Amino acid sequence: xxxxxxxxxxxxxxxxxxxxxxxxxxxxxxxxxxxxxxxxxxxxxxxxxxxxxxxxxxxxxxxxxxxxxxxxxxxxxxxxxxxxxxxxxxxxxxxxxxxxxxxxxxxxxxxxxxxxxxxxxxxxxxxxxxxxxxxxxxxxxxxxxxxxxxxxxxxxxxxxxxxxxxxxxxxxxxxxxxxxxxxxxxxxxxxxxxxxxxxxxxxxxxxxxxxxxxxxxxxxxxxxxxxxxxxxxxxxxxxxxxxxxxxxxxxxxxxxxxxxxxxxxxxxxxxxxxxxxxxxxxxxxxxxxxxxxxxxxxxxxxxxxxxxxxxxxxxxxxxxxxxx
Amino acid sequence: xxxxxxxxxxxxxxxxxxxxxxxxxxxxxxxxxxxxxxxxxxxxxxxxxxxxxxxxxxxxxxxxxxxxxxxxxxxxxxxxxxxxxxxxxxxxxxxxxxxxxxxxxxxxxxxxxxxxxxxxxxxxxxxxxxxxxxxxxxxxxxxxxxxxxxxxxxxxxxxxxxxxxxxxxxxxxxxxxxxxxxxxxxxxxxxxxxxxxxxxxxxxxxxxxxxxxxxxxxxxxxxxxxxxxxxxxxxxxxxxxxxxxxxxxxxxxxxxxxxxxxxxxxxxxxxxxxxxxxxxxxxxxxxxxxxxxxxxxxxxxxxxxxxxxxxxxxxxxxxxxxxxxxxxxxxxxx
Numbered sequence: 001x002x003x004x005x006x007x008x009x010x011x012x013x014x015x016x017x018x019x020x021x022x023x024x025x026x027x028x029x030x031x032x033x034x035x036x037x038x039x040x041x042x043x044x045x046x047x048x049x050x051x052x053x054x055x056x057x058x059x060x061x062x063x064x065x066x067x068x069x070x071x072x073x074x075x076x077x078x079x080x081x082x083x084x085x086x087x088x089x090x091x092x093x094x095x096x097x098x099x100x101x102x103x104x105x106x107x108x109x110x111x112x113x114x115x116x117x118x119x120x121x122x123x124x125x126x127x128x129x130x131x132x133x134x135x136x137x138x139x140x141x142x143x144x145x146x147x148x149x150x151x152x153x154x155x156x157x158x159x160x161x162x163x164x165x166x167x168x169x170x171x172x173x174x175x176x177x178x179x180x181x182x183x184x185x186x187x188x189x190x191x192x193x194x195x196x197x198x199x200x201x202x203x204x205x206x207x208x209x210x211x212x213x214x215x216x217x218x219x220x221x222x223x224x225x226x227x228x229x230x231x232x233x234x235x236x237x238x239x240x241x242x243x244x245x246x247x248x249x250x251x252x253x254x255x256x257x258x259x260x261x262x263x264x265x266x267x268x269x270x271x272x273x274x275x276x277x278x279x280x281x282x283x284x285x286x287x288x289x290x291x292x293x294x295x296x297x298x299x300x301x302x303x304x305x306x307x308x309x310x311x312x313x314x315x316x317x318x319x320x321x322x323x324x
Numbered sequence: 325x326x327x328x329x330x331x332x333x334x335x336x337x338x339x340x341x342x343x344x345x346x347x348x349x350x351x352x353x354x355x356x357x358x359x360x361x362x363x364x365x366x367x368x369x370x371x372x373x374x375x376x377x378x379x380x381x382x383x384x385x386x387x388x389x390x391x392x393x394x395x396x397x398x399x400x401x402x403x404x405x406x407x408x409x410x411x412x413x414x415x416x417x418x419x420x421x422x423x424x425x426x427x428x429x430x431x432x433x434x435x436x437x438x439x440x441x442x443x444x445x446x447x448x449x450x451x452x453x454x455x456x457x458x459x460x461x462x463x464x465x466x467x468x469x470x471x472x473x474x475x476x477x478x479x480x481x482x483x484x485x486x487x488x489x490x491x492x493x494x495x496x497x498x499x500x501x502x503x504x505x506x507x508x509x510x511x512x513x514x515x516x517x518x519x520x521x522x523x524x525x526x527x528x529x530x531x532x533x534x535x536x537x538x539x540x541x542x543x544x545x546x547x548x549x550x551x552x553x554x555x556x557x558x559x560x561x562x563x564x565x566x567x568x569x570x571x572x573x574x575x576x577x578x579x580x581x582x583x584x585x586x587x588x589x590x591x592x593x594x595x596x597x598x599x600x601x602x603x604x605x606x607x608x609x610x611x612x613x614x615x616x617x618x619x620x621x622x623x624x625x626x627x628x629x630x631x632x633x634x635x636x637x638x639x640x641x642x643x644x645x646x647x648x649x650x651x652x653x654x655x656x657x658x
Contacts, residue, residue, distance in 0.1 A: 119642045120596050122459075126583060127642075131635025137628030246579075249463060256460060294478075297471025304464040309454040321455025323538075323545040 018259055018271060018307060022278055029285035036288055043167060049280035050169035051076075051228045053273065055247065056254045057180050058224030060272040061217040063255050064184070066197035066264025067114055067121035069218070071106075071128035072225050072251055076244030078136045079103045079229025084145040084239055092155040100226045106132060107222020108215070115214035129248065136241045146238035159235025169231050176227065180220070181269040193217060197264025253300060254279050257307050278303070339644070340592055340608035344615060351619035372500065374614050379503035380405075382610040383562040384581065385588045386514040387555030389606045392589055393518070394551050395531040395598025396451065396458035401559045402581035403469030404443050408560035409573040410476055412436035413484040426488045437560045443469060444556015448549030458548075466582070473575045483572035493569035506565045510558065515603040527551065531598025587638050588613050593645075 029036045055072050062069045079099055086095035110128055114121045147153060161168040184190040195203040196213045204210050232243060258275030260267025282303070283296045313319045384401050391398050415421065415435050421428045443465070450461050476482070493502050500508075518524035530537040530544055538544055567573055592609030594601025613634070620630050 113639060113643075117643060117646070119639070119646060123586075123590055123596055123642050124639055126586060127635040127638035129635065130583060130587075130631045130638070134628045134630065134632030134635065137626075138632065142626070142628065249467065252463065253467065256463075262457060262459060292475055294471045294474035297467045297474070301464040301468025301471070304467075305450060305454065305456060305461060308456045308460050312455060316455075320453055321545075323452055323455060323548075 018257065018274055018278075021303075021307070022274055025278065025285070026281065029281070029288070033285075033288045036285060041284065041288075043170070045280045045284045046170050046173070046277070047167045049276050050167075050173040051231050052247065052250055052254060052279070053173045053276040054176055054224050054228040054231065055251045056258075056272050056276050057177055057269060058221030059251050060255050060258070060260055060267055060269055061180070061184065061193060061220045062121075063252075063260045063262060064197045064264060064267050065193050065214050065217045066200060067214060067217070068125060068252075068262070069110070069221050070122065070125040070248045070252075071110060071132055072221065073244040073246060073248035074129050074133040074136065075103060075106055075222065075225045076229045076232065076247060077239075077241055078106070078132050078139070078244075079226045080233045080239045080243050081136050081140050081145050081241050083230060083233045084147055084237070085140070087153070087155055087233075088148050092153060096230065099229065100223070103226035103229065104219060104222050107218045107225070110222075111215035111218030114218065115211040118211075133242075133245075140241045142241070144238065144240050150237045153237075156234050156237060159231050159233070169235070172227065172231065176224070177269060177273050180224075184269050189213070189216070194265055197266075199265070250279065253304055256304055259307070259311060340605055340612060343591075344608060344612050347612060347615045347619060351615070351622055354623045355619075370618075372504070374611070374618055375504045375507065376501040377618070378610050378614040379507040380562045380566045381581065381584050381588060381613070382507045382607070383510050383565065384555070384559050385585045385592075385606050385610050386510050386603060387551075387558035388585045388589045389592070389594055389601055389603055390514065390518065390527055390551045391458075391555050392586075392594050392596065393527050393531045393598055393601045394548060395534065396548060396551070397462065397586070397596075398444075398447065398458065398552065398555050399462040399582045400443070400447060400466040400469055401555060401585060402578035403466050403473065404440050404556055404559040405563045405578035405581055406473045406573065406575065407443065407469055408436040408440040408563035409567040409577060410473060410482050411439045412564055412567055413482050413571065413573055414476075416484045416486060426486075429486065429489050429492075433564055436564050437557060440560020440563070441553050441557040444559070445549060445553040447556070448552030451552065452545035452549050470575075470579075477575065479575060481572050481574045485571040489568045490571065493565070503565050503569075506561065510561070511603060511607050514554075518603050523547070523550070528599060531595075531600070533599070584613065587634065590638065591641055 026037070035041055055076065059069050059072060079102075082102055083095050083099040086098055089095075090098070106128070110124060113119050113124045147155070150156075158168055158172070163171060184193065192203070192208050192213045195206070195208055196210050200210055203213075229244075233239060254275040255267070255272050256262065256275070257278055258267060258271035258273070260272065279300065282299055286296050286299060287293065316322070384405070388398060388401065412432050412435070415432045416428050421431055424431065447458075447462055447465055450456065450465075451458050454461075495502055497505060518527065526537065526542050526547055529540065529542060530547060534544060563573075563578070588609035589601070589606050590596065590609070591612055592601070592605035592607070594606065616634065616637070617630050620633065
């Protein structure tokens with residue numbers, strides 16, 4: 001009986017571990033600093049996490065389908081630079097769809113390589129990280145991009161505006177998370193994504209078009225990246241061409257923290273959102289208790305490894321690995 | 325009789341050298357028309373310089389070859405590189421070593437190398453004991469180690485110029501720079517390790533089929549930990565060689581090194597899934613990358629073009645590899 005209870009505790013911990021950790025974390029930091037859970041602070045954390053969060057939503061699809069996307073950071077730089085440049089040339093109304101089209105084009109290219117040609121996604125997106133970075137530098141001529149008339153444009157609404165008292169980036173993040181969450185959990189397409197990531201061969205034999213599913217996942221990822229680029233561009237109205245550099249790793253960290261397996265087939269969008277919030281609140285909480293900014297990286301390191309470790313430890317029923 | 329597998333194998337193992345020859349030809353000819361300088365690209369001096377400039381990436385790439393043949397990956401090498409550089413430069417000014425004079429140099433070297441080895445071993449230990457995938461473990465430590473670098477000195481560079489050290493780093497022996505010698509010696513040592521020792525054979529066995537390796541009695545965990553220590557050591561060695569000459573390290577240094585290193589290793593024919601690859605191929609990959617960077621610079625292209633071309637070549641190589649790979653054809657085509 002005792003062992004059964006232990007197992008039950010283990011399985012609850014494994015399934016909800018990330019939520020429990022999140023709750024503990026929030027309580028500790030609220031006790032340490034009363035400002036931590038104030039409305040202002042929560043809003044500011046979620047707003048600054050929104051860009052990372054929107055990107056993480058798309059990457060979750062890719063990861064569940066059993067692939068990786070390391071190119072989202074440099075793709076986000078690309079979107080930001082392109083939309084800022086086109087804003088002054090053809091006006092915001094045309095610039096936004098043009099930027100989305102270009103970013104989706106990049107996503108389609110990656111999706112074609114990984115989905116239809118079945119190339120290794122790690123290497124393909126690593127190559128695209130470099131290639132898109134080069135593309136962005138070529139496009140911008142190595143210069144920073146700025147909107148000429150920063151006061152008179154309505155373009156700033158996506159990054160700086162508020163609606164019903166809530167910052168627009170948060171609204172975009174929440175709406176997109178809810179929509180994509182429904183797609184993943186409640187539609188046939190969502191089930192195909194899980195099937196392809198869980199066992200690609202079995203999925204193929206049961207009539208799922210594997211290539212097309214993977215392709216669509218990369219399109220979704222690119223769409224999310226374009227949205228993130230839009231928020232970023234609108235928030236700052238000017239940008240360096242390396243604005244997204246390194247974000248791919250933070251995005252991946254959030255997705256892993258949310259419990260999606262890099263082998264594919266598992267993970268949910270809701271948990272990715274939790275992963276994003278954990279990263280955001282860690283960063284914020286550590287600053288509030290007066291620690292150096294860079295401590296967050298070390299803490300993130302420990303948390304990622306602990307999260308994944310406990311997850312697989314619960315699955316195999318033993319804390320330490322069985323590797324000889 | 326020429327079997328279909330043999331042709332593709334020969335094509336694959338020779339491909340990187342063919343690519344290098346192609347690069348040399350292209351840049352020599354294109355350089356005639358487009359170069360801003362009068363100097364020929366295939367100049368002997370220029371090629372020696374190229375070997376020297378390949379050293380920082382090349383030394384790490386040798387370690388990455390073992391780790392990838394093992395079926396693992398190490399994303400934290402750039403951060404280890406930066407930490408080792410800081411240990412090297414900072415420890416030379418520590419008060420306890422004040423009485424050592426120039427003997428502080430070997431001490432600082434040892435400290436930096438020990439630091440890198442320990443960090444690598446830590447990665448390996450976590451991979452071994454927790455069973456978490458190396459990709460995740462080193463992704464985490466890449467963030468963590470970089471955090472430590474920034475915690476040490478904020479955004480400020482750490483500098484320490486020791487002229488004896490600079491003289492050593494800039495010295496030439498038999499016409500080759502110090503850094504080139506280090507690259508060649510490391511290449512030779514790792515080649516020996518991978519082709520002539522039990523450890524090397526085990527590395528291939530584990531990467532090819534871990535279950536089978538375990539059943540054959542290979543202790544996979546310690547083996548992988550040794551390999552992670554080796555790559556940590558080599559990342560530190562690379563830093564030691566490079567920063568002995570430059571004498572100043574920025575906290576961002578070494579960022580994206582993992583990208584360059586992995587590109588070199590994959591170009592050299594090592595399989596990302598493990599079990600296949602060669603040190604000599606990696607050496608070719610390193611040279612090919614450096615040639616590309618240098619050659620594009622020679623014909624007047626800027627860094628943006630280098631990044632673009634590099635990424636596309638990596639994907640093209642992967643595509644060609646897939647087409648040449650007989651095994652790939654057996655897989656289900658959809």
